[in-house]
Amino acid sequence: MKTTTAKIIRELGGLMPRTAIILGSGLGGLVDSLDMQVRIPFSELEGFPQSTVSGHSGELVAGKLAGQPIILISGRVHYYESGDASAMRTPIECLKAIGVENLILTNSAGSVDEDMGPGSVMQITDHIDFSGLNPLIGEPSDNRFVGMTNAYHANLSAALARAASDAGIKLFDGVYMWFSGPSFETPAEIRMSRILGANAVGMSTVPEVILAKFFDLNVAAFSIITNYAAGMTGDELSHGETKEMAPKGGENLTKILISWLENNQV
Ligand code: HPA
Numbered sequence: 001m002k003t004t005t006a007k008i009i010r011e012l013g014g015l016m017p018r019t020a021i022i023l024g025s026g027l028g029g030l031v032d033s034l035d036m037q038v039r040i041p042f043s044e045l046e047g048f049p050q051s052t053v054s055g056h057s058g059e060l061v062a063g064k065l066a067g068q069p070i071i072l073i074s075g076r077v078h079y080y081e082s083g084d085a086s087a088m089r090t091p092i093e094c095l096k097a098i099g100v101e102n103l104i105l106t107n108s109a110g111s112v113d114e115d116m117g118p119g120s121v122m123q124i125t126d127h128i129d130f131s132g133l134n135p136l137i138g139e140p141s142d143n144r145f146v147g148m149t150n151a152y153h154a155n156l157s158a159a160l161a162r163a164a165s166d167a168g169i170k171l172f173d174g175v176y177m178w179f180s181g182p183s184f185e186t187p188a189e190i191r192m193s194r195i196l197g198a199n200a201v202g203m204s205t206v207p208e209v210i211l212a213k214f215f216d217l218n219v220a221a222f223s224i225i226t227n228y229a230a231g232m233t234g235d236e237l238s239h240g241e242t243k244e245m246a247p248k249g250g251e252n253l254t255k256i257l258i259s260w261l262e263n264n265q266v
Contacts, residue, residue: 001090004046005097011038012062012098019266020071020100021257022088022208024107026224026246030254031072034063042075047090049077060091066261071100078204079133080182085207086135092208096215102156102266103212105221106253108246109176109202110185110229110237112194117225119248121256122172123161124221125152127206128198131180135207136214146213153218160220163260169252174199176223178206187231201229222256224249 015038023030031039042048042058051058058075073095077087095103109122116122136144164171177193179185181203185193193201200223212219226245230237260266 001047001093001097004048004090005094007045008040008060008094009098011040013038015062015069016099017062017069017071018100019068019102019104020073020095021104022073022076022106024076024204024224024246025243026108026226026250027106027253028074029247029250030065030257031059031061031074034061034065034070034072037061037063045094049087049090051075051077052081066258068261068266070261071095076204076208079131079180079207080203085131085133085137086211088208089135089211092211092215092217096217101218103217103219104160104257105205105208105212105219107202107205107221107223108226108242108249109200109223110227111200111225112190112229113174113199114232116172116174116199118227118245120172120225121164121169121249121253122174122200122223122225123157124176124205124223125157125173126175127151127209128175128177128196129206130177130193131206133180133207135211139214143214146210148210148213151209151213151219153220156218156220159264160256160260163263164256166263167255167259169256171256172199176205176221177201179203184237185230190229190231193229200225222253224253
């Protein structure tokens with residue numbers, strides 16, 4: 001961990017980002033918008049995981065966006081790739097160690113709500129860990145008993161919601177329910193998730209939120225809605241559809257993030 005952290009700090013060459021964004025599908029293009037780019041492939045960072053999902057390449061990219069230093073983590077690793085819910089622990093621990101305070105998580109998700117269609121952006125206000133998994137299983141310290149009452153940081157989330165409004169972009173908010181994947185949900189599971197209070201369903205992010213709280217980072221999170229969830233239309237779901245639809249909501253989420261960076265010292 002220490003050597004990995006030292007390597008990142010060395011490569012950043014004086015850039016000291018206090019904000020990092022974990023990019024889900026649909027936001028990958030953001031890495032090309034950074035000025036003064038430093039790119040470090042996960043393969044050069046000890047303890048960083050290797051993604052196996054098409055559309056997710058593993059790199060830590062640092063640079064300036066809207067004039068502010070920022071780190072982008074492209075190529076998150078999901079639980080379903082290897083059965084390890086703590087796959088993103090080292091990257092998140094390293095972010096904390098190099099001085100990052102705000103972690104913004106993004107994902108693509110299916111909508112459970114009729115009025116939140118594909119292309120929408122939803123800010124996650126709370127979540128349901130339906131997988132029954134937890135990235136802190138096996139963590140020996142008492143710090144494993146992480147409070148999740150305020151998992152999503154009120155001030156950071158509010159500032160991002162203001163940025164959406166400043167940019168004239170409709171931002172939904174709601175509860176994200178984590179399914180392990182990689183198979184999609186059944187229509188019955190989606191009816192259940194609606195009854196339990198979910199607005200969107202997906203296969204990532206929740207373990208990262210838990211890890212980020214464990215490492216005492218401020219968390220905000222967004223879902224790009226790529227489809228109506230299973231059974232809501234006559235159509236079958238596919239990863240192809242996720243990849244095809246993600247850039248649409250991704251464009252709006254990018255505008256929200258840039259508006260936030262332009263109007264806040266982060
Ligand atoms: N379910 C789970 N994960 C997803 C979905 C979905 O409908 N769409 C994009 N990621």
